[in-house]
Amino acid sequence: MAKQYDVVIIGAGPGGMTAALYASRANLSVAMIDRGIYGGQMNNTAAIENYPGFKSIMGPDLAQNMYDSSINFGAEYVYGTVSAVEDHGDYKLVKTDEDEIQAKVVIIATGSEYKKLGIPGEHEYGGKGVSYCAVCDGAFFKNKEVVVVGGGDSAIEEASYLAGIVDHVTVIHRRDQLRAQKVIQDRAFANDKIDFVWNSNVTEVLGDDNKVTGVKVVNNQTNEESVLETSGVFIYVGLLPMTDAFKDLNITDEDGWIQTNDQMETSIPGIYAIGDVRQKDLRQIATAVGEGGIAGQQAFKYVESLADTSKASVSEH
Template identity: 35%
Template sequence: MIEPSNKIEEVIVIGGGPAGLAACVYLARANLKPLLFAGSPPGGQLMLTSEVENYPGFDHILGPELVAKLRKHAQTFGTRIVDQNILKVFFSTSHHEVGTIDKTYAAKTILITTGAKALWLNLQSEQRLRGKGVSACATCDGFFFKNKVVAVIGGGDTAMEEALTLTKFAAKVYLIHRRDQFRASKIMQKRVLENPKIKVMWNTVVEEVLGENKIEGLKLATEKPETENRILKIDGLFLAIGHKPDTDLFKSAIELDGKGYIVTSDRYALEFAKSVSKETEVKLLIPKEKVTMYKDRFDLNWVSATSVKGVFAAGDCVDYQFRQAGTAVGMGIAAALEIERWLEIHNQ
């Protein structure tokens, strides 16, 4: 039996990655006593990142260590952290409820920071070598492969971007695609095909990632019967076959896009502006006086608001472009400041 909570929290944060933890620092300092459900295991994708060198303030730090520092910082100011998963949500106009396996909690506002996960090949050898030469982020890890040979798997714009990013560091980049044509935009394809450092391998799939303590190569298979399976020696492998936002819990509660990312007011305003005029530049000016701006279910006065009043979102569950720890932290802080102002208005 699920035990209800009689207390209505000011704010509940769902997700214990950098966005949620950074938000809680600000929420706690504003004396809002945030209740954070970090999930199990907590920490998000940073817990799977061995080395982080692009987070401001640290020349070098392990992913789990960075999470621990963010967590301690949030708790210093009074954040309450529960290492449990939220299994159900109910959002309404008056207050919102979330439920764990044994208890329900109510809050005036909700901040969703559940993040996103990179899609993998689901090979046992791939999982064993994650952080040992296998990555899903060239921006994060490309620096470690200076003058090395690397491979990228994928055929969309993300794969093109990853391959091009890696050419800044690696001596050679293999771009492995299972089909005979890319689905990426023409301009991105052109850049890749014209780059002398990139060699495209069409109609090819990875059967196994080779190596014990670090990646040493790939076992490849091709659809062409005249070509034998081959071993490709590489120093690094980058997966670029997509990301999946961790938002299944919210499918029937708030508006998501076609890929499952949470739609917030700023994105909705941008997409609406694009639909109004694809040729005319549209600038959204911030007025000196607060005005009421609504479009459909979105309150455009709030950047991180979702389609439900009092529910906000930040981090990789919203950000389908950058997916960096630093950008997630910034989004989390912005959402926290908005929640503080939202509560000031609605608690009057």
């Protein structure tokens, strides 16, 4: 017999935790499922400086604060990996690696993961010098030189963070200018421990059996190839939505992002999506929180509509 809840939230990042707070505070029974620790990518972020109410707060601290709020009105946290969601009209069946859960509403908040370069050496030296998380692994490279690949907010923020730990950071970007916000760029340009290699692609990670020793770099304007010695390679070249479990629902675009309206509704009644898994431009903690609040309130309205329909059906008979 499947466990039953009013609302199942898949993912316990800032959006999912906010949705759990709003839905449970509306007196709905709520299960929040995640395959890892609550907080999502906040746990891999050092200082968060753009979340209202805090001049600066450590990512794990904000994650804990949000989690404490999310379970304050009875929402349950469930550890597990969701493999599929089935739509059965008035109820949805959420399949995990452990069991099945039945819910009137499903809110998808699975987020995204870092895109891989797909080059030789990237997989082989994962955990041996190749990383996607400066906060997690930066301390291993104290007094060493590292490379950051990418030119967006994450890449340049992490380069600045690493500069406070390592001897030197080289940012390699495929274009001739950064895509990061100007304030983030300015901070990096002003740091004498950071320099830049423009119009270039990393084509191979080099190393011995136990550690990274360098990267092969090709200038995409001149085709000139060079080798840059380094102890670490931190890769930030984009995001991929974590939506494999929902592919049979036909709610994603061709790139896998979930499409919703401004009420966070997908094309299937009772299924919502919030946060970094959505098709949108700005993926930030603040936007995920706002979307979580909307989805939690919409979940309440949807469950109420099911109850009203059921009452009307009974009265007709």
